[in-house]
Amino acid sequence: MTQIRSVALVTNPLSGQGKGEQVAREAARLFAARDIAVNEILGSSAADTALLVRKALADPATRPDAVVAAGGDGLVCVTLQALVGQGVPLGLVPAGTGNDLAREVGVPDETAAAVDVVLGGRTRTIDLGTVETGDSSTPIWFATVTGTGLDARVTLRANSMRYPKGPLRYTVAALLELAGKLDVPYRIELQGSPDHPDGTVIELDAVMVAVGNTRTYGGGMLICPDALIDDGLLDLTVVGAMSRFDMLRLLPTLSSGKRIDHPAAVGYRAATITLTAPGAPATADGDPVGLLPATFRTHAGALDVLVP
Numbered sequence: 001m002t003q004i005r006s007v008a009l010v011t012n013p014l015s016g017q018g019k020g021e022q023v024a025r026e027a028a029r030l031f032a033a034r035d036i037a038v039n040e041i042l043g044s045s046a047a048d049t050a051l052l053v054r055k056a057l058a059d060p061a062t063r064p065d066a067v068v069a070a071g072g073d074g075l076v077c078v079t080l081q082a083l084v085g086q087g088v089p090l091g092l093v094p095a096g097t098g099n100d101l102a103r104e105v106g107v108p109d110e111t112a113a114a115v116d117v118v119l120g121g122r123t124r125t126i127d128l129g130t131v132e133t134g135d136s137s138t139p140i141w142f143a144t145v146t147g148t149g150l151d152a153r154v155t156l157r158a159n160s161m162r163y164p165k166g167p168l169r170y171t172v173a174a175l176l177e178l179a180g181k182l183d184v185p186y187r188i189e190l191q192g193s194p195d196h197p198d199g200t201v202i203e204l205d206a207v208m209v210a211v212g213n214t215r216t217y218g219g220g221m222l223i224c225p226d227a228l229i230d231d232g233l234l235d236l237t238v239v240g241a242m243s244r245f246d247m248l249r250l251l252p253t254l255s256s257g258k259r260i261d262h263p264a265a266v267g268y269r270a271a272t273i274t275l276t277a278p279g280a281p282a283t284a285d286g287d288p289v290g291l292l293p294a295t296f297r298t299h300a301g302a303l304d305v306l307v308p
Contacts, residue, residue: 002089002121002306006037008056008064010049010079012071012095013042023095023111024070030115039064046078046287053082064088066306068118072096073144073217077285080141080303084128089304091118098219098286100144104229105307118306126229128302129213133282135290139297142284145217145224148292149184149208149239150247152281153177156288170218174251182207183241184277192271194233202268205241211273211296212237217286220257226267232300233269240264272297 009028013021024040031038039062043049056062067083068091069076075096083090093114094102105124107114130139131146147155158173186209188202210217212224212235227235242264250262276293283289
């Protein structure tokens with residue numbers, strides 16, 4: 001248990017198609033009404049936001065009892081880059097499109113209820129992952145899932161589209177990506193797996209490969225159905241080569257939060273995973289992190305999160 005008397009409230013007004021600004025304003029009001037000191041942090045970019053969080057934690061005059069992300073999984077990812085290793089718990093006030101970390105640890109969507117969870121002071125220690133690509137100067141922390149291949153390409157295309165608005169943008173992006181080449185040759189190397197010897201290499205053509213610290217991404221899509229957030233392992237879901245027709249049938253199953261049931265989908269577990277695939281992009285917690293090859297590592301007990 002942690003006594004919460006002050007919070008750094010990190011906000012992103014673009015979360016959830018603008019919902020983030022409204023939720024952050026309401027959360028600040030609710031904290032202040034409970035005599036909680038609130039330091040609102042709103043950066044001009046992801047790097048600026050992480051810098052402001054880092055400064056707030058480093059200054060004894062502004063160091064909070066909790067850092068609260070009022071947004072979605074992308075904002076959580078930005079916050080993690082400054083928060084990990086600081087000994088301050090993370091609070092969640094969901095305001096994004098997916099909110100998969102909040103869902104995983106049981107934080108409610110309703111703002112007042114989420115604020116009550118923060119003020120309750122109960123923490124749970126969870127694992128985090130890092131991903132390191134040739135494009136990143138330092139490893140990037142993530143809390144939920146890193147996607148590579150088709151799902152990363154869909155996310156990147158949707159992020160670049162101005163129309164249509166809302167979730168329909170991802171549907172259009174997926175259909176456009178399905179019109180192109182689906183599978184690419186992957187090389188997967190496992191270290192620290194309970195099921196396979198160190199150095200195990202799997203080579204195959206795959207449509208997408210996801211590395212999960214949690215079970216879901218994209219607002220409840222069950223991509224790593226057996227992942228545990230505190231087992232010291234990352235789960236790997238490989239969706240092998242398949243026809244466009246099979247992929248079109250698979251997408252609604254994934255979107256509805258059901259387990260993928262297809263012989264081309266296989267799973268692995270490991271502490272360290274290296275993925276190589278020509279030209280395949282990667283995303284972490286929904287944000288771009290570069291191109292493969294990349295190495296993914298689990299970090300057991302890396303973060304305390306405020307939970308019900």
